[in-house]
Amino acid sequence: MGDGDEELVRRWEREQECLKQRLVEEDTEAWQKNPNFSGLHRVGGVDLSFIKGDEVSACAQLVVLSYPDMELLYECSEMVTLSAPYIAGFLAFREAPPLLQLLQRLEREQPSLMPQVLFVDGNGLFHYREFGLACHLGVLSDLPCVGVAKNLLQVQGVAKTDEHLSQISALKKAGDTFPLTAASGRTLGQALRSSNSSTKPIYVSVGHRISLDTAVHLTHSCCRYRVPEPIRQADMRSREYLRTHFPPTSSE
Structure with missing residues (x-):
């Protein structure tokens, strides 16, 4: 990492700390407090896909689906050029800006279709400094956000140990979970077996304006397959x- 990158990291760390002050880790919406999520009608999903061999050009994608039927209400695909470098732990500075632009465009053009909650293909609180892409995007958009990762981020003392693998094998049916507990003792997320047909869990963490329990139950309710439908459709x-x-x- 050159001097320029070190300066950039210091700037990003300061920015991340400022954004983190605005993070809300609890339910803020009436529908979140309802056992059947009554009042929730629109769920969003975002993703970035890259051209093979090209780390700069990507397709930024936003979908909005109806809840609970998961019918497509809106989609937008846009080619973007990512200008920020990839630095571990700071993925959001690279990926959040184009995804935020898609949300802002939807708010301008069809505000009635804005999602009431956003699923992000990535981590939220389950992150090196407890502020992953789902937190970053959640705070900047001020939308309830849920981070859902397909692979385990080995961070804060959570690792793919024998114990972790035995916890996975103990997830017998869809909806079963176990906590992702940091070395500090803080629960940063949950591993969720999201479907009976897939034994591999997904990793759910709070992004913004939602509690972990609500995030896990909502994620499970949006899964037809292993990955929740808003993220699967965006991907x-x-x-x-x-x-x-x-x-x-x-x-x-």
Whole structure:
């Protein structure tokens, strides 16, 4: 890491600390307090997909689905150029700006379709400094946000140990969970078995304006397969956009 990067990291750390002051880790909406999430009608999902071999050009994707039916209400795919470098622990500074722009465009053009909660393909509180992409995007958009990761971030004393693997094998049915507890003793998220057909859990953590329990129950209620439908749809549609507009060459 050069001097320029070190200066950038210091600036990002300060910015992250400022944003973290605004983070809300509890339920703020009436629908969150209802056992059936009555009053929740629109759930959003965001994702970025990259062209193979290109770390700068990506397709930023936003989808909004109806709840609880998971019917598509809105989608937007946009090619973006990521200008910030990738530095571990600061992914949000690279990925949040284009995703935020998609949300701002929706708010301008079709405000009635704004999601009431946003699922983010990445971590929230379950992060090196307890402020991952889902927290960053949540605070900047001021939307309730849930971070859902497909792979375990080995952070704050949480690791793929034998104990972790035995906890996974103890998840017998969809809806079963176990806590992701940091070395400090703080619970930063939950591993969730999201479907009976998949034995691999997903890792759910608070992004903003939602409690962990609500985040886990809501995530489970949005899963038809292993990954919650808003994120699955965003991922599928961004990949499809890249396949259509940037087909792989025959030499690949």
